[in-house]
Amino acid sequence: MPRIELALGPCFFNWPADRLTDFYARIADEAPVDRIYLGEVVCGKRMPFSDPIWPEAIARLERAGKSVAVSMLALPATPRERAAMADLAALGHLLEINDMSALAARTGAPFVAGPFLNIYNEASLAALAARGARRWCAPVELPLSSIAIVARACPEVAVELFAFGRLPLAVSGRCYHARAHGLNKDSCGFVCDRDPDGMAVHTLDGRAFLAVNGIQTLSHAVQAVVMTPDALSASGIRCLRLSPHSLDMVQVAKIYRELLDGRLAVGDTEGRLAGLGLPGAICNAYAVGEPGWQKTRL
């Protein structure tokens, strides 16, 4: 049976620095994950608060035997954001690139192509691999059938699947958290810190639909791709990415590790995950090319 790795993706939400420090300390000590991506990917205005904690968090995770990569902003715009990204790149860690802005700074060094890049086919991943991409987390809407084609064509790139968490669906120049509170991005008051899993968005008839996190829009439903390691391998997947939420992520990682080690049946896994108190219903249908909010049998 192939060993599928587990990765913890970057935290999308505005958690206070202390909470992030405690979170990564516990991940270092207890979570059976092989790789950690950390860093602010959503809003450059949060970086002055979180950036100071990364060097120590990285050191602690590495002492615990984890591979660490720093994830870069998905939509950098201001000179301050671009300078902050350059500072992060200068730390010398493996980088996850989420916008083409960060590519030039790599000067041929290996990097991870993040899920915010528009890599939808084998030729565009090959173009990035030629420039140093060694890992790739596919865009969340890409079905497994397409991922398998890309993975087969680019065997030198390790492929990750966004397997757990609210789906990152869109980024914008506008902050919707600020707008919802009658503010704008430049005077936001950091109101996004009130919603550690994002602010729920319902339709006018009360149906849970989306979640807002600053300039980012996520699904309200929680992606949970639950498949056997053999099935994942058949699609070229070498690593499952778990996206941090306020529920017990150590338990999420343990459940997925048991599944991937063959100690937990596919049929029992979803129930175990749901028992942790997910922020929304389970969804998974992007994997088969259906509407992302739906839940289907994979």
Place this chain on the structure above:
Amino acid sequence: MTDLRPPTRPELVCPAGTPAALHVAVEAGADAVYCGFRDETNARNFPGLNFSAAELADGVRFAHARGSRVLVAINTFARAGAVDVWRRAVDIAADAGADAVIAADLAVLEHAASRHPGLRLHLSVQAAAGTPEAIRFYAETFGVKRVVLPRVLSLEEIARLNRTIAVETEVFVFGGLCVMAEGRCALSSYATGKSPNLTGVCSPPSHVAYVERDGALTAALGGFTIDRFAPGEAAGYPTLCKGRFAAGDRVSYLFEDPVSLNAVDLLVSLHRAGVAAFKIEGRQRGKAYVAQVVRAFRAALDSLQRGEAPASASRLLAGLAEGSRETAGAYRKIWR
């Protein structure tokens, strides 16, 4: 190296969803028209729109004879295992004599740059390249000559950007407005399963339903209610990001009001900010609309050339905006 400074005369780039729209846009004074093929390779893949290879060749002949250029949008992201469909579209555009191809996917850009080195390349707004670093990457890697800027930058940011890059910039000045970074939005695909990035259709008509209940009209996309209209209220199309939703304890147009972009009052400032080309959105619009908008912007730009304020344009454009409500969008920082 060729001189890549923006031309002093800004170019008016107009939508041609059909051969008929191409004709009226050219005759109304478009410096350039943009269009796409009748398939998933372009980001306005709606039923009844777009061009066959032969229609494109005819359109290019028509436009060139009248001094206009034709830009071909091949600006979706190629489907895995089917990249040749997009490559072939580039070949057909080159054979038809297109003046430029507008692309976003690395695979499409790479094919165009390597197989058609003489073909001018514009970076589509779908690539959402808004920083000097990203733009330089596309310019240096693929020889991109112009970048269509994502609709997230303010006027000040555009001016600053133009001082640091060596390629032309093109900005949207009128029409429908994406509020998300273009090409970085999966909201429509989440609701419907159809990805705008892959299929070229956002909020597809095939997934829209209007249901009347207790006198109120509900507009839904993929089964999700996007808006609800009281009796007598004008019912809009359920474009996902222009809908009304509940968040916190408030119901609002959470992402954007049902407005459309009108930057006609900013043409002088945008020109001073170094913008080389002004783009009008609306390949899904009819001939009459295209003719009226193009004429208005032609008059405005001609005034600008004469050093006069483009006063008459606002009047000519009156009543054309979607829902009759307009915004200057991200060009004014307060929008964010």
